[in-house]
Amino acid sequence: MAYIWPIGGGKGGSGKSFLTSSLGRLSARLGKRTLVIDLDLGAANLHTLVGVPYPKKGFSDFIRKKTFRLEDTVVETPFENLFLISGAHDNFDVANLPYEQKIKTLRAIMKLDYDSVLLDLGAGTSFNTLDFFLISQHGIFITTPEPTSIENVYRLIRSIYFRRIRYCFNVTDFKALEDEVVIQFGDGSFNKPECMIKVIADVYPEKYEQLQDAFSAFRFKLIINQVRKHDNAALGMQMSRMLEKHLGLHIEFAGNVAYDDHVHDAICQRVSFLDRYPCTRTACDLHEVGKQIVQPGGQQLMFRYL
Amino acid sequence: MPKDFTQLNYYEVLDIKPDAVAFEIRHAYNAALQVYQPGSLASYSFFPEDERQDILSLVETAYRTLISDQARKDYNEELIRRGELDVRKEATSTAKKPVSIFNISRNPVAKVALTNNETLKNKINQSQLIGDILAQNELCGADLKKIRTELGVLIEQIAQETKIRHDHLRSMEEDHVARLPAAVFLKGFVKSYLKCLCLEPVEALSTRYMDTVARLSQK
Numbered sequence: 290m291a292y293i294w295p296i297g298g299g300k301g302g303s304g305k306s307f308l309t310s311s312l313g314r315l316s317a318r319l320g321k322r323t324l325v326i327d328l329d330l331g332a333a334n335l336h337t338l339v340g341v342p343y344p345k346k347g348f349s350d351f352i353r354k355k356t357f358r359l360e361d362t363v364v365e366t367p368f369e370n371l372f373l374i375s376g377a378h379d380n381f382d383v384a385n386l387p388y389e390q391k392i393k394t395l396r397a398i399m400k401l402d403y404d405s406v407l408l409d410l411g412a413g414t415s416f417n418t419l420d421f422f423l424i425s426q427h428g429i430f431i432t433t434p435e436p437t438s439i440e441n442v443y444r445l446i447r448s449i450y451f452r453r454i455r456y457c458f459n460v461t462d463f464k465a466l467e468d469e470v471v472i473q474f475g476d477g478s479f480n481k482p483e484c485m486i487k488v489i490a491d492v493y494p495e496k497y498e499q500l501q502d503a504f505s506a507f508r509f510k511l512i513i514n515q516v517r518k519h520d521n522a523a524l525g526m527q528m529s530r531m532l533e534k535h536l537g538l539h540i541e542f543a544g545n546v547a548y549d550d551h552v553h554d555a556i557c558q559r560v561s562f563l564d565r566y567p568c569t570r571t572a573c574d575l576h577e578v579g580k581q582i583v584q585p586g587g588q589q590l591m592f593r594y595l
Numbered sequence: 596m597p598k599d600f601t602q603l604n605y606y607e608v609l610d611i612k613p614d615a616v617a618f619e620i621r622h623a624y625n626a627a628l629q630v631y632q633p634g635s636l637a638s639y640s641f642f643p644e645d646e647r648q649d650i651l652s653l654v655e656t657a658y659r660t661l662i663s664d665q666a667r668k669d670y671n672e673e674l675i676r677r678g679e680l681d682v683r684k685e686a687t688s689t690a691k692k693p694v695s696i697f698n699i700s701r702n703p704v705a706k707v708a709l710t711n712n713e714t715l716k717n718k719i720n721q722s723q724l725i726g727d728i729l730a731q732n733e734l735c736g737a738d739l740k741k742i743r744t745e746l747g748v749l750i751e752q753i754a755q756e757t758k759i760r761h762d763h764l765r766s767m768e769e770d771h772v773a774r775l776p777a778a779v780f781l782k783g784f785v786k787s788y789l790k791c792l793c794l795e796p797v798e799a800l801s802t803r804y805m806d807t808v809a810r811l812s813q814k
């Protein structure tokens with residue numbers, strides 16, 4: 290079974306695709322059979338970043354053609370050990386993927402025969418995006434050190450927290466729970482999972498236990514991308530501390546990735562940034578972050594989508 | 596799951612251990628301010644404004660309480676009554692002192708353990724050899740060794756007194772430039788060495804030694 294790394298972030302342009310392709314490259318370079326999947330269907334561009342400008346097939350074939358298995362939609366890239374499932378040619382959004390299709394996709398991803406699978410998820414907090422993020426406990430959050438991006442990544446994290454709670458309840462119980470939270474904690478509490486979990490601890494102690502186990506199994510990571518010289522280098526640690534202290538979520542800060550205009554240059558020249566500018570600060574940062582992804586610790590647990 | 600922030604005790608608010616010293620408390624306070632201040636990126640959009648204000652005033656109270664010896668003592672007693680702090684832990688708080696990074700300058704100078712200071716000073720004044728060495732423009736490790744031998748002090752005694760590692764002392768005395776510690780440390784080491792032997796004036800002699808080493812290492 291492959292190690293699955295869902296990569297999400299609150300905002301378009303924060304560098305999810307760039308990081309997915311770079312981390313994929315690094316993993317492949319170390320001899321791991323690595324697959325990157327573009328699930329940012331409305332704004333797919335992972336194929337361009339891994340050197341496949343015109344993919345012959347892609348994710349849409351799996352969705353549209355009954356005979357296609359997910360592994361049949363994989364294309365090779367110019368890089369050894371690096372494979373792609375492209376999201377190009379998809380004119381629908383993951384958010385709109387019907388339920389059955391989503392379950393079918395999740396199941397197929399889990400069965401893929403690769404060492405590492407990286408999922409490039411789109412921005413936004415649609416249920417489908419959240420479900421893809423929760424496919425493994427190794428989700429990676431990307432943000433830039435800008436308030437807008439941070440606001441969105443916090444929103445995404447809370448949404449994921451809620452979504453995981455939601456898995457434990459049926460629709461009516463969950464609705465009742467939401468109402469109870471608002472009664473106990475006031476109007477502003479509807480987007481506060483930390484309030485909901487307190488209610489659960491009171492009302493459903495056994496589910497509370499279950500959720501605690503689930504949350505402590507998460508090995509989420511946070512990467513701050515496009516860090517410029519004058520930015521606060523401690524931001525990632527501080528965010529991680531905030532999340533731990535106020536949400537009780539352990540999200541490990543995996544590192545800063547420096548901003549570098551050469552990223553833009555490399556993309557424009559359609560060459561791999563890591564190959565073209567291997568000695569930049571940004572490339573070193575990517576290597577550092579990559580190390581943690583190539584040598585994951587512990588066993589991978591996953592939900593069963595039966 | 597997280598405890599409600601307002602339920603945390605002051606140590607938890609600041610993320611410090613019950614035996615934290617003043618330096619750590621101040622540090623933790625600054626770190627908390629950086630995270631919770633209104634302009635902070637790390638907490639941007641994380642709380643509504645009123646909640647942020649509550650947190651900030653709690654951080655402030657926590658700091659004011661813990662940084663004052665008396666207030667902290669009273670607060671600790673309250674925590675012990677509430678069963679949140681166990682007595683043993685609290686007891687160590689008075690025992691622990693800040694550890695200075697260079698434990699060289701901490702002990703004033705050679706005490707009786709070595710030899711009597713007066714005896715050393717007399718010897719220094721009367722020795723032709725030491726007088727000659729101190730009159731030079733340069734002062735290398737080998738010179739230090741000559742002085743030490745002349746005074747009849749063992750290298751072990753210096754190591755014991757100054758807490759400088761043996762191998763460092765030996766590298767110094769042998770002028771083994773490549774093995775010497777970094778200049779910031781070396782300067783402290785040589786000062787301790789000089790004080791240990793009652794050689795004066797420490798400042799000028801240590802500078803002379805550092806200059807000599809700098810010249811040696813350029814060769």
Ligand SMILES: Nc1ncnc2c1ncn2[C@@H]1O[C@H](COP(=O)(O)OP(=O)(O)O)[C@@H](O)[C@H]1O
Binds near residue numbers: 300302334547
């Ligand atoms: N570390 C970086 N330094 C400089 N520019 C970057 C960096 N990371 C990303 N970018 C720029 O941001 C743009 C958007 O990145 P992309 O990965 O497409 O974002 P996303 O997939 O999150 O929407 C890229 O085209 C690139 O020019």
Ligand SMILES: [Mg+2]
Binds near residue numbers: 306335409
């Ligand atoms: Mg993208």
